[in-house]
Amino acid sequence: MSSGEITYVTVGPVSAIPPGMGRAYHVGPHRIAVFRTRSGRVFATAQRCPHRGGPLADGMLVGEQVVCPLHAFRFDLHTGQCEQSHVCPVQTYPVDITPEGWIRIGIPTRFRSSEDVSPLLTSC
Numbered sequence: 001m002s003s004g005e006i007t008y009v010t011v012g013p014v015s016a017i018p019p020g021m022g023r024a025y026h027v028g029p030h031r032i033a034v035f036r037t038r039s040g041r042v043f044a045t046a047q048r049c050p051h052r053g054g055p056l057a058d059g060m061l062v063g064e065q066v067v068c069p070l071h072a073f074r075f076d077l078h079t080g081q082c083e084q085s086h087v088c089p090v091q092t093y094p095v096d097i098t099p100e101g102w103i104r105i106g107i108p109t110r111f112r113s114s115e116d117v118s119p120l121l122t123s124c
């Protein structure tokens, strides 16, 4: 389903992600990290940490922040901002949960390939 410049893609059920954990999904050419907080909220970011490429879905959640497993920098799951001022924010994606409990990730249609996304992650 498409809404303006965003296309929503179903990746799986919320129940597939234990509370406080993340999972990585492929959405076309994109690697997306999806997180379920202990309070039950679901967020999505790029899987690749903008610092040195760490796998964010493997990171620990602290409230509504993810801690990168490589160097422990924290990223806000709402904004993608890193607590370290010299590190680029991580790409975030809108999330929709269906009444049946399926996770849908909003992918900007202008990002047609992973190459289109990479410069945004490394140019700040």
Ligand code: FES
Binding pocket: 049, 050, 051, 052, 053, 054, 068, 069, 070, 071, 072, 073
């Ligand atoms: S690779 Fe993520 S903080 Fe360094």
